[in-house]
Amino acid sequence: MSVNTSRIDEEQKEVLKKDTLIRLFKYLLVYKKQISAVLLIMAGTIAISMATPIMIEYAINVCVASGDVKGLLELGALAVVMFLFFLAGTKIRMYIMSDVSNQVLLNIRDELYRHIQTLSFGFFDSRPTGKILARIIGDVNSLKDVLSDSVTQLIPDLITVVCVAVIMLIKNYRLAMAALLTLPILVVGMLVIETTAHKRWQIYRKKTSNLNAYVHEDLSGIRVIQSFAAERETRAVFYDLVKQHYQAFIDAVVVADGFGPVVEITWGLGGFLLYFIGIRIIGVGEVGIGTFLAFSTYIAMFWSPIRNLANFYNKLTTNISAAERIFDIIDTEAGIRDCEGAEELPDIEGTVDFEHVSFAYDDEPERMILKDVNFHIRQGETIALVGPTGAGKTTIVNLLSRFYEATDGRVLIDGYDIKKVTLKSLRSQMGIMTQDNSLFSGTIKYNIKYGRLDATDEEMIEAAKAVNAHDFIMKLEHGYDTEISERGARLSIGQRQLLAFARTMLSKPGILILDEATSSIDTHTELLVQKGIEALLKGRTSFVIAHRLSTIRKADRIFVIDQGNIMEAGSHEELMEKRGAYYQLYQSQFL
Incomplete structure (x- = not known):
């Protein structure tokens, strides 16, 4: 069986980024009402943004030029009211989308976890537990901003860019073309950066997974590490994995940070071309001062969302590899179903x-x-x-x-x-007992009832007595309500095994399997539990490996x-x- 370890990068099938994005955004369609409300609010805030430069142009070209103070004050009051509506709308839409994106993350994590539970032992045998945890926790969390910003940032910014471009073309197509001449440079630059950055972010995710897997493995085996005084060796491995993780992050960020400079350079060139062509070629006489100021505002309104879109694109490139890793597991077919x-x-x-x-x-x-x-x-x-x-x-x-x-x-x-x-x-x-039965953090009562949560306390105590676990349980500080840690760390091996026997006894299995179930129990404890085992075996088909x-x-x-x-x-x-x-x-x- 091919086994992946904490020091080997996971293999992952290549998929089209477009398919991954479409699949990811489909989770948002469950919340159509909330997203429709957000879009409606955004339409209002975008309309206010679009109206602002026109109001500035009117104020200068009409009110100031004609000395209409009253009209200027009325226009200012209207601008204040519109700004307050803009702020309120922005806050409300951010709140709604934050709630929606958290719900989507919950749904994705739940779907991923439910699917993992259906996978066969072969899936778990072939990879460290830490790498599975990395996908359930870290990879899912990294999608939050992408999901939220896809509605609160991507859509309004796209609409703003289109609306601003249309308005500029209507008002003065020559000035508009001057301002937009640098867009092809931006597109080429972003595509080059994205192609390189995506591959590097994939490597970074794999290094994160390796590090997570090693830490999980290391902490799970801390008793072995300390008993062999192997702290220095494990620390050396940890440092090497951290160094790989750090270098992978630096390699990805160095490329991804190129998005900002490309936008700023093309923005600056666009502004220069606007004024150069407007003043030297078209001529100041043909373009009013108010129109120039309006265009100055519009070009800022055009390039600001372009910068936001570039940041979103960068964020998408950074985190789409996480979505690919999540869907990679979801698409893993359950070998047994x-x-x-x-x-x-x-x-x-x-x-x-x-x-x-x-x-x-x-x-x-x-x-x-x-x-x-x-x-x-x-x-x-x-x-x-x-x-x-x-x-x-x-x-x-x-x-x-x-x-x-x-x-x-x-x-x-x-x-x-x-x-x-x-x-x-x-x-x-089926009642299955092994030499290493898992106990879960919680009370002893919870662990015994785990296989049959509807059992009464009387049935639970009867099962514990049958396998001679009742006496040691009652000697604990809170009896059956005693809290134990993961895997029952403060209990002896024999005590943990007796609790597992009680859990199996309570579940009343039709077929019982004991796989080296008493190998971890000392001879004295085994003599105590033999009667309990005989009670378990009585009247049911049993398989005993010993x-x-x-x-x-x-x-x-x-x-x-x-x-x-x-x-x-x-x-x-x-x-x-x-x-x-x-x-x-x-x-x-x-x-």
């Missing part, structure tokens, strides 16, 4: 059949983990799976839970092909797995009498 017409699996009785089941990872089809495995399990049987590491024991139970899909053959529960039933109805009836053979002697049948198949099968006594592979394993362990 409900087939069309999948039905609900009824309450499990417990018969299990493997019919000619073979399995290999998708990227290693030539290396078969399981080869033509066949067996039938009767309702209520306890089956122990033993064998060397890597023989395929865990693969069998992962196929049964449909965490992976069989390459060939069928897996049936109560005669139902598990590929044809819904994943929820299948997995909700290297400690003393724990599986009471199993109804023992399967010896090796080389991808079942080498031997039978009870403990039957296999000992055969003196085969199981006998050798047993003797070597106890000798």
Whole structure:
């Protein structure tokens, strides 16, 4: 299986930026009413902006020229009122768009998270958790300004540029053409900068992801780092990743910052050409002072939004790589999902059949983990799976839970092909215990009820008592209401395992899977929990994987797995009498 690490840049398929932008802006269409209100407000504020230079021109050419003081004061009062409306409209539209953009981010993050939860183990096995977190948190957050500014800045600035250009052309097309002669220079410059900057921002995002993944990995393994006094080595790796991250940012910013100078240069040239052509070629006599002042205002009104649009374009170039990374995961197909017409699996009785089941990872089809495995399990049987590491024991139970899909053959529960039933109805009836069960930050009560949130406190306590967890819980400061940190850091390994047993007991699974579930428990604790395990096993089909053979002697049948198949099968006594592979394993362990 191809695995990405915190020091390797992620691979990402190339997509058209246009497609990414269209897809991103479609999220805004859900809020048509709010955006329509914003556009209506913007129409009013733009109209006020467009009217201002005309009022200046009228004030100078008419009121001042004729000495009409009253008309000048009335015009000034009107300008003040219009300005107040302009300020109010701007504030309201910014507030509405801020709320809309936050809602869109919430929707994108929710969609991304829900999709990630549907992806198979192969997706998580192939990349560090930190890189997934980087997309859910950092990449989604970086889209906020793009979404908000696309309505509050892009649309009004585009409209302003078009309106100003039209007004200038109507008033004096020769002055207008003089002011707009430098636009081709701006367009070429922006395209060159954007092409280079986008690639560099993609690299920066990947370096950010690498750094995030390493920090997550480092902090998760802090006990190992400190126990081996490896702080200096890990710090050296961290410094190298930070340096790469820093350099990638500098490389991107150096190019992206070219947008500003290109706009300023073309703006300055445009202003120079306006006055040069207006004065030297057209002549001052043909253009009134008021018209010149109006054009001076209009050219500022034209280039100011052009600068804003360039900044928005720069922001878009900076953050579109984040949208590409988000959609890259959303477009990752779930390897295992409900087939069309999948039905609900009824309450499990417990018969299990493997019919000619073979399995290999998708990227290693030539290396078969399981080869033509066949067996039938009767309702209520306890089956122990033993064998060397890597023989395929865990693969069998992962196929049964449909965490992976069989390459060939069928897996049936109560005669139902598990590929044809819904994943929820299948997995909700499976109880899976491993040697490293996750606990979540919250109360002990929350963690035990996690698999069945509607359970009563009495049922929870009964489950805890059944696996001998109740006594140690009651010795804690707040009993079942005691808060524990992520992964239950302040609890012993044995205590964490007992809580996981209680959680599984409370969920009342139809089929139980214990994968090295007692390997982390000391002998004394294991003796305490054995009765709880027997209670868990009673009346339900169970699969037990264990290297400690003393724990599986009471199993109804023992399967010896090796080389991808079942080498031997039978009870403990039957296999000992055969003196085969199981006998050798047993003797070597106890000798």
